[in-house]
Amino acid sequence: MLLAGPGEVPAFDRFQVAEVVPDLTTLLDRASTAFAELEISVAPTFIGSVARLTAITEPLWWAWGVVNHLMGVGNSPELRAAHAQIQPRMVDLGLRIGQSRALYAAYCTLRDSPTWATLPEIEQRIVGNAMRDMELAGVGLEGSARERFQALERDLAELQTSFSNRVLDATKAYSLLLSDPREVDGLPASWRARAAAAAGGDVERGPWQVTLDTPSYLPVMEHARARQVREQLYRAFVTRAADGELDNQPVIRRILALRAEKATLLGKSDFVAVSLAAKMAPGASAVDALLAELRTAARPKALAELEELTAFARHHGHIGDLALWDVPFWAERLREQRYAYTDEEVRPFFALPAVLDGLFAVLQRLFGVSVRAADGSVPVWHPDVRFFTVHDGAGVRRAAFYLDPYSRPADKRGGAWMDVSRDRYEARTPVAYLVCNQTPPLGDTPSLMTFREVETLFHEMGHGLQHMLTAVTRPEAAGISNVEWDAVELPSQFLENWCYDPATILGREGRPGLARHWQTGATLPADLFARICAARTYRAGSTCLRQLYFSQLDLDLHRSPGADPLAVQRRVASANTVIPPLAEDRFLCSFTHIFSGGYAAGYYSYKWAEVLAADAFGAFIEAGLDDEAAVQATGRRFRDTVLALGGGTHPLEVFRRFRGREPQVAALLRQTGLT
Numbered sequence: 001m002l003l004a005g006p007g008e009v010p011a012f013d014r015f016q017v018a019e020v021v022p023d024l025t026t027l028l029d030r031a032s033t034a035f036a037e038l039e040i041s042v043a044p045t046f047i048g049s050v051a052r053l054t055a056i057t058e059p060l061w062w063a064w065g066v067v068n069h070l071m072g073v074g075n076s077p078e079l080r081a082a083h084a085q086i087q088p089r090m091v092d093l094g095l096r097i098g099q100s101r102a103l104y105a106a107y108c109t110l111r112d113s114p115t116w117a118t119l120p121e122i123e124q125r126i127v128g129n130a131m132r133d134m135e136l137a138g139v140g141l142e143g144s145a146r147e148r149f150q151a152l153e154r155d156l157a158e159l160q161t162s163f164s165n166r167v168l169d170a171t172k173a174y175s176l177l178l179s180d181p182r183e184v185d186g187l188p189a190s191w192r193a194r195a196a197a198a199a200g201g202d203v204e205r206g207p208w209q210v211t212l213d214t215p216s217y218l219p220v221m222e223h224a225r226a227r228q229v230r231e232q233l234y235r236a237f238v239t240r241a242a243d244g245e246l247d248n249q250p251v252i253r254r255i256l257a258l259r260a261e262k263a264t265l266l267g268k269s270d271f272v273a274v275s276l277a278a279k280m281a282p283g284a285s286a287v288d289a290l291l292a293e294l295r296t297a298a299r300p301k302a303l304a305e306l307e308e309l310t311a312f313a314r315h316h317g318h319i320g321d322l323a324l325w326d327v328p329f330w331a332e333r334l335r336e337q338r339y340a341y342t343d344e345e346v347r348p349f350f351a352l353p354a355v356l357d358g359l360f361a362v363l364q365r366l367f368g369v370s371v372r373a374a375d376g377s378v379p380v381w382h383p384d385v386r387f388f389t390v391h392d393g394a395g396v397r398r399a400a401f402y403l404d405p406y407s408r409p410a411d412k413r414g415g416a417w418m419d420v421s422r423d424r425y426e427a428r429t430p431v432a433y434l435v436c437n438q439t440p441p442l443g444d445t446p447s448l449m450t451f452r453e454v455e456t457l458f459h460e461m462g463h464g465l466q467h468m469l470t471a472v473t474r475p476e477a478a479g480i481s482n483v484e485w486d487a488v489e490l491p492s493q494f495l496e497n498w499c500y501d502p503a504t505i506l507g508r509e510g511r512p513g514l515a516r517h518w519q520t521g522a523t524l525p526a527d528l529f530a531r532i533c534a535a536r537t538y539r540a541g542s543t544c545l546r547q548l549y550f551s552q553l554d555l556d557l558h559r560s561p562g563a564d565p566l567a568v569q570r571r572v573a574s575a576n577t578v579i580p581p582l583a584e585d586r587f588l589c590s591f592t593h594i595f596s597g598g599y600a601a602g603y604y605s606y607k608w609a610e611v612l613a614a615d616a617f618g619a620f621i622e623a624g625l626d627d628e629a630a631v632q633a634t635g636r637r638f639r640d641t642v643l644a645l646g647g648g649t650h651p652l653e654v655f656r657r658f659r660g661r662e663p664q665v666a667a668l669l670r671q672t673g674l675t
């Protein structure tokens with residue numbers, strides 16, 4: 001069998017789509033049978049419950065992980081069909097395990113037994129979190145409550161899908177045809193080419209088709225000089241899925257009502273409490289306090305930014321106040337005037353090989369690990385994919401990762417991500433997949449990266465490090481497993497900070513930085529680097545306030561399910577915006593993050609993780625970025641806490657061990673220029 005198990009690396013060279021269904025079916029049958037046996041003979045011990053369950057399911061989850069990985073990096077109609085055929089059975093097995101009363105009863109007995117106190121902290125946390133997840137899945141309910149809970153889950157799944165389908169359909173149903181060249185004045189050539197192609201028009205003479213998809217919509221808001229075009233499009237954008245057959249308003253009210261009922265069945269005060277039960281944030285009041293603290297800093301800044309932008313716009317011919325559809329346009333003009341640099345200016349200084357050298361040097365400097373190329377030592381799924389091993393200070397191999405750097409639109413999903421290839425398990429070393437989508441090399445020219453692509457690579461490496469440098473030897477809590485999801489972005493966002501570190505980018509003490517011209521070897525000009533750094537905090541008040549608006553709205557809607565959602569929105573907007581939304585604004589009707597994605601009562605997680613990441617980097621600033629010994633000592637402490645402890649310790653405790661105190665907002669405010 002090809003998908004044999006996590007003892008080896010996947011045999012990508014011998015992978016056959018035709019084997020997916022038979023292999024997975026065999027593994028599913030095996031796991032199902034073994035799980036049925038476990039339910040009969042499960043013992044109230046760690047070994048007799050958790051460890052047995054892992055032994056039963058690991059080969060299956062591993063093989064399914066390989067298939068899912070290939071869905072992302074080597075997609076084909078045949079693979080999709082095989083995936084779709086297996087997926088329902090995977091979901092069923094997951095539900096069966098998550099709702100197993102026998103398993104839950106064993107966990108309860110274990111927790112109440114005298115041996116509980118003797119279990120290592122990691123094992124206690126694994127069992128505790130497993131119980132929590134099962135409780136949130138309704139395992140503790142009996143009789144009619146159980147039936148009602150399952151009906152709620154089914155209805156919610158359907159409503160959430162329907163919500164996002166309506167957004168998609170409404171987005172698809174709208175298009176605006178522009179036929180006067182004045183209407184596309186200001187728009188970039190690449191946009192015109194796409195828009196003309198979509199309308200069957202001519203690049204120069206039109207017509208051009210605009211839609212509400214971001215790549216079409218956003219450039220118009222940022223670049224179109226024709227104000228009435230921006231207004232028309234803006235109004236269409238904020239009223240998507242808000243009337244007729246595609247009206248999401250009844251769906252929103254229904255989703256909020258069902259989530260509230262679900263919370264009641266689970267014995268929680270509201271759905272916010274359900275969401276927070278599985279997160280790092282200790283409770284709703286802590287989240288509210290965080291949002292309030294950030295708001296106090298962001299709102300005056302956002303007001304000042306609006307004032308400044310209005311003055312700038314008036315100076316350049318705008319008359320009157322700025323409307324919502326003017327802000328992105330003028331913000332872009334101001335940005336261009338102050339900080340603009342083009343990707344083309346930057347790219348020659350960020351060739352992938354030099355960027356990797358620089359990134360690996362940071363890892364060596366901070367965490368004392370060395371990365372070695374090991375291309376050819378394992379099979380890969382595409383010739384561009386590279387393989388690296390990670391070694392500790394004594395040269396011992398601790399982990400490995402694949403890097404699939406380039407965009408391949410034909411068979412690779414967009415975006416960037418880190419995924420687990422295999423977990424650490426006792427002596428078995430962890431392996432990660434790092435996937436990006438940057439510009440491929442061309443002839444003798446290496447892959448030349450935009451600054452954003454460099455940040456993305458650092459970001460994914462941050463996730464990868466938490467997976468690879470884990471010291472936890474139980475797979476249920478090693479690396480990123482079992483980490484509360486409002487804490488998961490800590491290592492990734494933390495590592496991004498080093499892209500703004502002068503020593504890393506420009507070099508130090510005669511050592512070159514990672515930004516060197518790929519042909520001349522010249523260092524990135526200091527003024528260009530200064531503009532890159534300044535652009536990071538441009539309009540930070542407005543950006544932050546917008547996220548606070550979404551976060552607070554999400555929480556308040558889930559706290560008052562009977563209230564009129566539009567009234568809640570108006571109330572939240574009054575404290576969290578600097579230009580009030582239009583009376584006809586129905587942005588809630590396309591807020592998929594909370595009504596169909598996984599961010600219900602969890603949108604705040606973005607800010608929560610940002611606070612942690614900035615505060616963690618703040619430890620390095622306090623220690624002194626010029627003090628090499630201090631940077632190294634702080635880096636080792638970060639490695640031995642945040643990166644090493646993974647899901648085996650509560651993230652708040654992990655943070656305390658690194659920082660010596662609770663997280664504070666000040667560092668994020670400093671980093672984004674809000675103080």
Ligand code: ZN
Nearest residue numbers: 459463489492
């Ligand atoms: Zn991330």
